[in-house]
Amino acid sequence: MSSLAWIDFDEAERQRAQRIMALFQERETRDELGMGAIRDSIADHLFPGTSTIQTRLRYMLFIPWLYRALEKREVPEAQLRTEARDTEIRLADALKAGGESNGIIGRDAGPRLQRLPSSVYWAGLGAWGIRVFPGSLDSLFVALRGRGRSRGASSGEDALAGAQTPAVWNPALPQMPGDLLEHAVFRLTTDEAQFLIDRLIASQPTALLTMLAREGIDAGCDYIWTHPHLSAFPSAARRLVQHGEIFSHVMHGAALLYNLALSELRQRDDWIEDYRARLGAWSDELDTGAVRAWSLDDFWNVVEHPAHAVRPAAKRFISEWRDLVLAGTEQVISAPAARRLVEERERRLKTSQSRYANHAVRDRWTGASGADRLSFRWAQAKSHLRDLAHAE
Structure with a gap:
């Protein structure tokens, strides 16, 4: 059995590490060819605070309401954590009692729920300025434990420490x-909706x-670049959306070729036929004139984001694939060159877990890995x- 232990990073590094770990649990963040930093940079520019x-x-x-009520509880930290979990699970039952069916986190898992709503929305709450407490969820429990101690403390030092505990919610x-x-x-009520809009305006103008x-x-469009109001978008956003459209379409071909190659290695004729057909449709739909006019230098400038570092190897892969x-x-x-480029990229990223090299890993492959076009979290933003x- 393996375990993870936190090194004493500063809080920003701790949150960044937690976010990276959380991404591995998200279904749509499968990143077989190392394009995740670019994908997430675009998504965080356009739709900050969202996740797949x-x-x-x-x-x-829901999360700040439940936790604001828990903040008043003067109980040990372990008990507070237990009560927080129980409350979030009760929320799923309350939503079912209210007639909701879709979108309930923990609807079927109940007490077995592994990923609580608070962890799903914690980063977004901070990005939107709803959560003003700067730390992680774990550090909040520690801070609340400190508050409880300060209430019962007799020393001026403990009371001062409690008084200096930062606010948690807007x-x-x-x-x-x-x-x-x-x-x-x-x-939502209209007042609740206005609060959320006000937070976005203040925190993500x-x-x-x-x-x-x-x-x-x-709008009900499938991709942000097919939005009916695209022409009215601010120029910077429209520029990024246009770059995102080309990047999504061009690199979709590499993802499809990767899946085709694996299907051939698995000798699955049905999968092979499907991916050949999808690659044919991709080729027919691609605007090669737009790809030829696509400035990668401008693309790298507009996608740059402080939370995501795009490695030189990823830039080379995209440039070579475009060529x-x-x-x-x-x-x-x-084309042998195209297949070789995709295979070498996956082998470098996955090393011993490469599906090209590791038969056991390949045999567990179920027929699709990152085979859909990148949409940069538009589905969540649209909802x-x-x-x-x-x-x-």
Whole structure:
């Protein structure tokens, strides 16, 4: 059995490490060819505070409501943690009692739930300025334990330490419904929606998500670059969206070729036929003129994000793949250079766990890895915007 122990990093490093660990648990963050930092940079610019495992927007209020009530409990830290977990599990039952069915975290798992809503939304709560406490969820429990000690302490030093404990939630947070843990719904009230919009405006003023939320724009398109209001986006956002569209489309071919190669190694004729057809559709739909005009230098400038470091090897891979695409998409399926580029990239990233080299790992492959186009969390942003637009 292996275990992880925290080295005493500063709080920013601790949160960054926790975020990276959490990403490995998200279904849509499969990054077989090392494009995750670029994907997440674009997503964090456009839709900050979102993640692929978020469901409904009112969790951005459920979590602070539940934890604000728990903050008043003067109990040991272990008991507080237990009560917090139990409360979050009770919330799932309350949502079912309220008539909700989709988007409930823990709907079927119940007490066996591994990923609590608080961990799913914690980073987003901070990014939107709803959570003003700067630390991790673990450090919050420690801080609350310190508060409890200070209340019962007689020494001036302990009382001062408690008084200096930072606030946890934005003071404008709406009031929690009195029956939240008996009967809960996902529909926002207009006051709650306005609070969330105000937080976005204050904390993420330049994000596309903020503009769409402020304008009450709800669109059902599959990709942000097919949005009906694309021409009205701020110029910086429109520029990034256009780069994202080309990047998503160009690199989708590499992902499909990777899946085709594995299907061939597994000798699965049905999978091979499917991926050949998908590569053919990819080739037909690709705008090679737009790819030829695509400035990678400008792309690297606009996607740069302080939370994500894009390695030189990733930049080389994308540049070399683009060159192969421009040489002729029809030949990409069979071109030795294209197949070699994808294989070498995966082998360098996965080393002993490479599906090309490790038969046991390949035999466990179920037929699809990162085979969908990158959408940069538009699905989650679209859901949140819909919740805002339909507040009552």
